[in-house]
Amino acid sequence: MAHQTKLLISVAAVAAAVATFSSPLTTYAQDAAAQAALLSRDAESLLAAGKTNEACAKYDESAKLDRRGSAILDLALCREKQGRLGTAYVLYEEAEKKAVEEKRNDRVVTAKQKKNVLFAKVPRLTVNVAKDGKEEDLKVTVGPVVIPPGEYGKAYPVDPGDQEVVASANGRTEHRTRVSIGPGQRKAISIPVLAAAGGAPPPKKADEPKKDEPKKADEPKKEDPKNDEPQASEPPPETEDDSSAHRDSGFVVDLGLLFGLNASFVDRGFVGGIGGTEYRYASTDGGEFIGACADLTSVPGAGECEATFDSALDLMMGGQLFIGYGFTDSFQLGGRGFLATRFGSGFHFAGGPSFSLNVVGPLWLGGTFLLGTTVYDTTVTGGRGSIPDDLEEANGASEIAIPKEDLAGGFANPDAKGRVRPGFMLGGSLEVSVNLFDWKPVDALSGSLMASAWPGLLVDVDGSGTSLVIPIGIGYRFY
Numbered sequence: 001m002a003h004q005t006k007l008l009i010s011v012a013a014v015a016a017a018v019a020t021f022s023s024p025l026t027t028y029a030q031d032a033a034a035q036a037a038l039l040s041r042d043a044e045s046l047l048a049a050g051k052t053n054e055a056c057a058k059y060d061e062s063a064k065l066d067r068r069g070s071a072i073l074d075l076a077l078c079r080e081k082q083g084r085l086g087t088a089y090v091l092y093e094e095a096e097k098k099a100v101e102e103k104r105n106d107r108v109v110t111a112k113q114k115k116n117v118l119f120a121k122v123p124r125l126t127v128n129v130a131k132d133g134k135e136e137d138l139k140v141t142v143g144p145v146v147i148p149p150g151e152y153g154k155a156y157p158v159d160p161g162d163q164e165v166v167a168s169a170n171g172r173t174e175h176r177t178r179v180s181i182g183p184g185q186r187k188a189i190s191i192p193v194l195a196a197a198g199g200a201p202p203p204k205k206a207d208e209p210k211k212d213e214p215k216k217a218d219e220p221k222k223e224d225p226k227n228d229e230p231q232a233s234e235p236p237p238e239t240e241d242d243s244s245a246h247r248d249s250g251f252v253v254d255l256g257l258l259f260g261l262n263a264s265f266v267d268r269g270f271v272g273g274i275g276g277t278e279y280r281y282a283s284t285d286g287g288e289f290i291g292a293c294a295d296l297t298s299v300p301g302a303g304e305c306e307a308t309f310d311s312a313l314d315l316m317m318g319g320q321l322f323i324g325y326g327f328t329d330s331f332q333l334g335g336r337g338f339l340a341t342r343f344g345s346g347f348h349f350a351g352g353p354s355f356s357l358n359v360v361g362p363l364w365l366g367g368t369f370l371l372g373t374t375v376y377d378t379t380v381t382g383g384r385g386s387i388p389d390d391l392e393e394a395n396g397a398s399e400i401a402i403p404k405e406d407l408a409g410g411f412a413n414p415d416a417k418g419r420v421r422p423g424f425m426l427g428g429s430l431e432v433s434v435n436l437f438d439w440k441p442v443d444a445l446s447g448s449l450m451a452s453a454w455p456g457l458l459v460d461v462d463g464s465g466t467s468l469v470i471p472i473g474i475g476y477r478f479y
């Protein structure tokens with residue numbers, strides 16, 4: 001019994017000790033969260049009053065106390081408002097990951113959309129560190145941004161403007177240089193081996209004697225007068241533009257596959273093979289004349305014939321290409337072309353000046369002026385034959401309808417089809433594109449995967465019909 005009593009007392013003592021130590025920790029966490037909430041409310045008031053810098057400082061303190069997803073997102077929004085685009089971009093990435101962990105899909109969407117909008121605007125700096133200069137405690141800052149060691153040699157998001165780059169390590173002399181980088185630009189700088197503190201050069205590996213050359217014992221070292229002089233660290237290299245990097249603004253190429261529908265309503269056109277078809281038209285005295293298609297000499301004004309067609313609805317598949325220039329992060333101007341096959345026969349080709357505008361988030365809108373044509377096969381429904389001008393009043397029209405069964409060239413067959421060639425057509429198409437995601441395996445291939453639709457209308461120049469195209473597709477837009 002005494003043994004059990006001692007055991008119960010021990011358990012109680014342990015529980016009391018745990019409670020004693022855990023209670024302050026719990027209280028501290030609660031206090032930190034409460035203080036972070038107060039700082040966020042203060043930041044909101046400052047932001048509403050137009051005091052952006054003070055608001056961002058409060059949001060920063062709040063996020064340090066309580067690293068929750070909403071705090072990170074608020075700080076990212078504030079940094080973007082400050083113009084610190086690189087900092088905002090990195091924070092949006094963190095906020096998106098945190099929102100996924102917290103299962104807050106609304107914040108995931110917001111952070112992702114904001115990040116996508118900033119992608120083309122964010123400056124990126126590649127910090128190249130000398131192989132022998134990668135000290136374990138090396139720290140490189142670009143203005144207020146600390147470059148993670150794992151990002152050396154890679155294009156890392158930084159804030160735009162004239163920034164001071166500082167490289168430091170324990171026992172080493174700081175290396176300082178400046179870089180001026182604008183929105184959407186990519187540049188690269190090199191960090192040399194940092195000199196030891198006090199002006200001494202960095203230690204070098206001792207030269208090893210050649211294989212066939214014996215070591216000389218007790219050989220006095222030659223005095224080098226230069227050794228008495230303090231050694232200056234290497235001069236900072238000039239900031240270089242990374243000419244091999246692809247820029248977000250500038251030359252733009254959008255290449256993609258498309259498929260969709262092509263509805264054509266070209267009601268008439270020339271078809272070879274109906275030559276020789278005879279048709280009748282009235283004379284002024286109540287009699288009849290006979291005209292023959294393609295015979296333009298026997299009776300002046302008669303003999304010009306065209307076929308009439310059914311409308312056609314075909315599937316189409318092909319590609320589109322846009323080549324242009326990005327004048328800003330969100331406005332691109334150039335030319336776009338469409339080339340597609342119509343099933344079961346024919347083709348569609350059109351293109352012209354085009355523009356594309358990022359209106360909000362991942363949504364892009366644009367338009368293209370189209371000049372082109374569409375060629376296809378469809379059922380022939382009959383024909384039309386011309387008559388002399390002086391007999392138009394007697395016939396009530398300038399042409400005579402020719403029944404399908406009277407057509408030569410096999411077109412009297414109920415299933416006979418003819419190839420419609422409307423010639424040049426003019427029109428336009430709209431663009432509705434959505435940026436699915438950004439991709440940057442290397443700078444030269446940076447861009448966005450786009451899902452797009454280009455509904456358009458083409459009108460035959462001579463007014464004989466129209467063609468409605470509804471292509472949709474997926475493509476890659478290189479920036």
